[in-house]
Amino acid sequence: MYFVSWVTHIDNHVLLERNLMAEQFSHLPPLESPYGLSDEQVKKYQTEGHIMLRGLASPEEVAAYRPYIRSVLEEVTERKAKQGRPGGYASFFAQVTNVWRLHDAALRFVIARRFARVAAELMTAPGVRLYHDQALFKPAGGKATPWHQDQVYWPLDTPRTITMWMPLIDLTREMGTMVFAAGSHREGPLTQLAISDASDAFFDRLVRDRGFSLQSYDLKAGDATFHAGWTAHATHPNSSGSVREVMTIIYYADGARIVEPDNEYRRVDMEAFHPGQRPGEPAASALNPLLYSKVG
Numbered sequence: 001m002y003f004v005s006w007v008t009h010i011d012n013h014v015l016l017e018r019n020l021m022a023e024q025f026s027h028l029p030p031l032e033s034p035y036g037l038s039d040e041q042v043k044k045y046q047t048e049g050h051i052m053l054r055g056l057a058s059p060e061e062v063a064a065y066r067p068y069i070r071s072v073l074e075e076v077t078e079r080k081a082k083q084g085r086p087g088g089y090a091s092f093f094a095q096v097t098n099v100w101r102l103h104d105a106a107l108r109f110v111i112a113r114r115f116a117r118v119a120a121e122l123m124t125a126p127g128v129r130l131y132h133d134q135a136l137f138k139p140a141g142g143k144a145t146p147w148h149q150d151q152v153y154w155p156l157d158t159p160r161t162i163t164m165w166m167p168l169i170d171l172t173r174e175m176g177t178m179v180f181a182a183g184s185h186r187e188g189p190l191t192q193l194a195i196s197d198a199s200d201a202f203f204d205r206l207v208r209d210r211g212f213s214l215q216s217y218d219l220k221a222g223d224a225t226f227h228a229g230w231t232a233h234a235t236h237p238n239s240s241g242s243v244r245e246v247m248t249i250i251y252y253a254d255g256a257r258i259v260e261p262d263n264e265y266r267r268v269d270m271e272a273f274h275p276g277q278r279p280g281e282p283a284a285s286a287l288n289p290l291l292y293s294k295v296g
């Protein structure tokens with residue numbers, strides 16, 4: 001059975017309970033074949049805390065999934081669904097979290113073995129689990145996303161965390177691409193500030209004072225950047241007349257444990273993304289399927 005074999009790398013009953021047999025989505029590309037990372041790319045990621053990969057998905061593969069991801073975003077933002085985190089980021093982007101739970105087509109994209117394998121190989125982790133996904137659509141005229149470090153939000157005991165950031169359409173800098181402070185991940189936590197004007201001012205000064213090289217890329221649909229949880233990053237504003245359509249998937253190394261939340265963001269994330277779990281436990285709730293395992 002095609003769909004059953006397609007999901008055998010998933011060890012979690014939650015996904016298997018989903019209607020993966022749905023004929024409706026059988027035309028969607030499986031996104032299974034390996035990308036073929038080089039040792040140089042892995043080394044570059046580990047040195048700089050981010051990397052840009054051309055053609056991780058083909059334009060055709062992305063085009064097949066795009067309408068489903070867009071439809072979820074449009075539906076959720078229309079009814080202004082509240083999703084977990086405190087704080088309002090509406091001027092930066094329209095945000096829908098865990099799209100994989102809202103649509104079976106998006107599920108196939110988010111659990112894609114090709115993407116998860118790249119995440120594992122960049123972190124030299126034997127396996128990765130899903131933390132969550134986010135569709136991040138920056139509206140035309142949307143402000144720059146302020147400088148921040150993601151892991152301020154994440155109650156995990158490992159630096160081996162990573163975000164795949166993939167545009168669904170071709171992007172130029174004017175549409176709000178990412179800016180990374182290369183090598184900043186090696187500093188670990190630099191502040192407890194969450195995304196805000198304050199974090200933006202803090203990092204703006206810090207990257208200048210420390211002389212971090214700032215790197216940014218124009219991307220075609222299906223190209224992707226990956227960045228580590230402690231890599232300081234921001235985006236350009238969207239000064240174009242078009243919506244910037246991006247899908248992100250966040251992974252962590254299998255075996256990571258939940259830490260006692262030391263801020264409100266981490267407490268909320270623990271409850272939202274590791275439901276029923278306690279600090280000290282391996283982070284492996286029903287919402288964190290193992291998406292790739294070298295031995296599996």
Ligand SMILES: O=C(O)CCC(=O)C(=O)O
Binds near residue numbers: 092136163165246
């Ligand atoms: O897409 C954006 O505007 C920000 C994304 C971001 O900060 C992230 O994915 O970590």
